[in-house]
Amino acid sequence: MPSYVLTVNGTRHTVSADADSPLLWVLRDKLDLTGTKFGCGVGACAACSVHIDGDLHRSCQWTIADAAGHEISTVEGLPNTELGRRIQQAWIAEQVPQCGYCQPGQLMAAAALLTATPHPTDSDIDDGMSDNICRCATYPRIRKAIHRAAANGAGEAK
Amino acid sequence: MSKQTISRRQFVAVAGATGAALALGFDTLEALTAKVAPGRPAPGGWTPNLWLTVEPDGTVTIVSAKSEMGQGVWTAMPMIVAEELDADWSTVRVVRTPTNGKYRTGTGGSTSTRTSFTPLRQAGATARAMLVAAAAARWGVPAAQCTTEPGVVVHAASNRRATYGELAALAAQQPVPAGEVPLKDPSRFRIVGRSTPRLDIPDKVHARPMFGIDVRVPNMLVASVARCPVFGGSLRSVDDAKARAVTGVRQVVKLDAIERSLPARVAVLADDTWAAMKGRDALVVSWDPGPSGSYSTAAANAGYHGRVNDDGAAGLTASQGTVRAAGAGETLVEAIYEYPLLAHAPMEPMNCTADVRTDGIEIWAPSQSPDSIRTEVAQRFRVSPDAVTVHCTFLGGGFGRRSQTDFAIEAVELSKAAGRPVQVIWSREEDIRNGFYRVDGIQRMRAVLDAGGRIVSWEDRAVGPSLEAYAFPQRDNGEGGGRGGMGGRHFDAARPPQYDIPNYRVDMVFVPSPVPIWFWRSVANSQDGYCNEAFLDECVRAAGKDPVQYRLDMLGGNRRAQAVIRLAADKAGWGSPLPKGHGRGFAYYDYDGTLVAQVVEAQVGADGKVKVSRVVCGFDCGQLVNPDTVVAQVEGAIGWALSAALYGEITVVNGAVQQSNFTDYKVVRMNEMPKVEVHLVENHEAPTGVGEPGVPAFAPALLAAIHDATGKRIRRLPIGEQLKDRAAASE
Ligand code: FES
């Protein structure tokens, strides 16, 4: 099995895996980062969302071979940034999660949205968040929490 | 070390600390009797249903036996105990209990609060009485002179105070009060009825490992399973050479079908999930479709239509007065409503981890029904129930699917075959194609309106498979039908009208089907709410009346129902003008005592796409426990019902489900979710269900709104493409 160097949440890992292994399963099974969730495996639900070089991607659609050498951040790394903490606080304040299973993907999508658009409108939220499925339909609260996180931003998001 | 065993360790820690703690266990909730448990919880031969401790440091620990799937029960149940205990809420902790027969578990049907409210109150009040007795004994004063403040017993006359923690050890030596202890007057509630942050939310926002799929047991293999796509089929042959060649694949196991539980399967066991999935995809399997190889939902639907006018065929019947044809000056309204099979598709794919050892079977399952898993595993694998322990994880959605036991039985089969722990992870495709489905069927609705527009005769005939007979084989009437009326709950469609109608007859013609069917959020109410209330809107229009006033008039004796209908109508601005092209619809549903009224505002685009802009919901579930959770559940129920109304449909061709994933079993997303306004009725009536009741009224209110906007009647769900050619839709 070939081995790859992955940088996840700032830490370098050397991982042996087949080249076609999806990043999702490498994170969950090889690095024990279980925050990133499996929902569909075909790029349709965004439960597996991570940031790769700062952009939002679905980890079920990236192989380890593609991901190697890039900066990956997962939901476990969210508290490392001021924006991430602000989003998590807003999520708690709005009591967003129900079952909670989709929320790691929602949080990562929200972080990408607020990085690109610190004060999103409702239609920005529709555009930025509609790849993510929530079977519990927590959408109204996700919307409120994003507005809250935006309003709580001191200035520019870091 | 397994992360999910953390809760087990916490539980043991609680048990170990009880020397100086007040530790109380309560027997079955139906006959609540308390016992002080010195040293260990659940001593041999005693099976408490609820467990509660007060530690010397004041920490109150409540063991929860209910499954948390987003409905907030993890927080709501302890709130009820803490209320009567007069606990300081900030000191309350909740821990999970393993299911080993010591506690009764099971979560479904929106029953938790309904059935547990009074027993949980009595449990809290019993502990409080013992703390008060301890303080009275210490101070040498009558207990009746002592009062409590959150976490503190107070003797005002002598200005003495003692915290619950200080009193815990002494309280444990007090006799358990005989008989019922007095409960608070609900007007004095300070925890129950106040929105309280849910205790599981911080862990969910930090993505801590808490779901079944996050369980890690040392030495475990991961299994991925090829499942016979045809209901009732079997394995003809399998070539597993390529699967075995995949790096990390350890074993290939053939498994027979288990009736009413699992199809014929071939499982690939590997070191990790991806290897297992690759191995499964590399199998070359040939299935024998068996007797259902030509079954299709389209043909079944045609069959239902063939039976619906067959007046001699009815299985279950309920009636009042005599139904009749329209007389002179009267109007007959008649329509057939149709509904499809539906999958649950909870966000967390089905999964389960099992470890079969010589000393017993340990299971980690995201389950709504850990007790059923324990009982069925014990039966099927011929071990004593005492040898089976089920650790219930948090559930990434349940919706009824996780009250089944198939996924756990399979994990046990595979751990047994492998001789080591096995975690089975289902793909989304397996979830969609090999599930248990909300039943399909049709209902013929008929009403006779008198000259004044009042309904004087009502008929509802449902045709389709019987959930009752499938789920409870012992209740099969011998012809594949159910017998109805289980404990007042209905599993099969066609319920008596919820309005004051002098003559009615509702019945169901049962048509057996090879498709596995099961409970789906709101069960038969999802069919009945839709058929009854959508059809009622047709009656309203035929009578030339207002949908709100018409319902109010037919609910003359039911003040609570009228109040919730008025609440929704007022908040929605019923009757106020809407933008051009928008429509407004109304529906009301009494869900086992939870009263729900919904106003839906929607428009239909030129492309036939439905856009729901606003939903206003009046909701009366009696005494509220955690109001914000109720609001969240109603929001979620509306999103759930919207997905089903717009898109939800499982079709079967040649015995196999045609849909596969969220690509073709679509659900609503952020950009389709309406603004939802939930208005709760505050009262102190007995609490009723919350998680499911928001579902049934939504579809009919939406269809009424579409009719209001376009003049088109939709009588078949999902709406799908039916409005695409708007001229073709029938009035
Ligand atoms: S699991 Fe990756 S998009 Fe659904």
Ligand code: FES
């Ligand atoms: S919170 Fe349950 S799927 Fe989103």
